[in-house]
Amino acid sequence: MDxxxxxxxxxxxxxxxxxxxxxxxRFFLPNSRRxxxxxxxxxxxxxxxxxxxxxxxxxxCGAKKLILWGRTEKCLKETCEEIALxxxxxxxxxxxxxxxxxxxxxxxxxxxxxxxVTILVNNAAVVHGKSLMDSDDDxxxxxxxxxxxxxxxxxxxxxxxxxELQNGHVVCVNSILSLSPxxxxxxxxxxxxxxxxxxxxxxxxxxDCPGVGCTTVLPFHTNTEMFQGMRVRFxxxxxxxxxxxxxxxxxxxxxxxxxFIYLPWTMxxxxxxxxxxxxxxxxxxxxxxxxxxxxxxxxxxx
Ligand SMILES: NC(=O)c1ccc[n+]([C@@H]2O[C@H](COP(=O)([O-])OP(=O)(O)OC[C@H]3O[C@@H](n4cnc5c(N)ncnc54)[C@H](OP(=O)(O)O)[C@@H]3O)[C@@H](O)[C@H]2O)c1
Numbered sequence: 001m002d003x004x005x006x007x008x009x010x011x012x013x014x015x016x017x018x019x020x021x022x023x024x025x026r027f028f029l030p031n032s033r034r035x036x037x038x039x040x041x042x043x044x045x046x047x048x049x050x051x052x053x054x055x056x057x058x059x060x061c062g063a064k065k066l067i068l069w070g071r072t073e074k075c076l077k078e079t080c081e082e083i084a085l086x087x088x089x090x091x092x093x094x095x096x097x098x099x100x101x102x103x104x105x106x107x108x109x110x111x112x113x114x115x116x117v118t119i120l121v122n123n124a125a126v127v128h129g130k131s132l133m134d135s136d137d138d139x140x141x142x143x144x145x146x147x148x149x150x151x152x153x154x155x156x157x158x159x160x161x162x163x164e165l166q167n168g169h170v171v172c173v174n175s176i177l178s179l180s181p182x183x184x185x186x187x188x189x190x191x192x193x194x195x196x197x198x199x200x201x202x203x204x205x206x207x208d209c210p211g212v213g214c215t216t217v218l219p220f221h222t223n224t225e226m227f228q229g230m231r232v233r234f235x236x237x238x239x240x241x242x243x244x245x246x247x248x249x250x251x252x253x254x255x256x257x258x259x260f261i262y263l264p265w266t267m268x269x270x271x272x273x274x275x276x277x278x279x280x281x282x283x284x285x286x287x288x289x290x291x292x293x294x295x296x297x298x299x300x301x302x
Pocket of ligand 1: 044045046047048049050051069070071072073075095096097098122123124125126146173174175176218219220221222223224225226227301302
């Protein structure tokens, strides 16, 4: 081993310690936050659900312009009007993120009509709420195309300009189900797991790219239409999150440059348990919490 390699090996434990202490302190101390006044924010699935709350929160935090994408014009228009009333310039475009050509074409239109997107929020997703055998093949493909591939196309459309400007942030609204899947929603869990791998890979790929970062948000069950009708065994013990809280924490993570957030933070415990407990013990936790069967009670959202 040459001298350089020896010194980097010796340095590594100190670097790990330094960044761990720094992250812990950041948790307790006030952080500097990104000023959003120059940012053009694009939110996929921005017409309703968490996306609509994200639009409100970015506007409240002073974003310069908002752009909303989705398939349903009515809710995009309503949200856009609401944001405009808050005093923030807002545009909407009907765009199916699963359709690569449509994404590239609309990205071009946005660049010409609105400007360079500096914050891209990949939020759009669907869920089929059926087991593998009960799902038809096209439905299975559709959720992979929207939830996973859609991010390939949007990121390819907007990241190059962010890199040129040395100014940008890519956000993924993922799910805790990417790390702890449950049955009855196999398409969704698979798409979210590959989307998490996409973001982990992207985060490392951006290490040498000044001014450009990313954030992945992993929320627990949230009170929107997506999992409407789903009954959990202990609703008081595991209440759904409020979408406004998910939006607030997401925007704050973008502003503080936080790479990954679990919502609520107690989800860290689940991830730790998952990595140390034997499979049978985990199965008992799933059975006890009702996560095993809760998906039988909802119909999906496509
Ligand atoms: N709700 C939860 O319990 C929960 C928990 C963890 C993570 N999440 C994640 O949070 C994100 C938002 O979910 P939500 O709860 O707000 O669900 P939602 O209310 O069903 O909203 C989904 C949004 O995605 C849009 N969308 C769906 N397919 C699209 C496509 N092909 N192209 C463009 N837009 C599309 C929908 O608009 P159109 O239908 O008009 O296209 C809608 O605006 C998702 O990524 C979801 O996986 C949700």
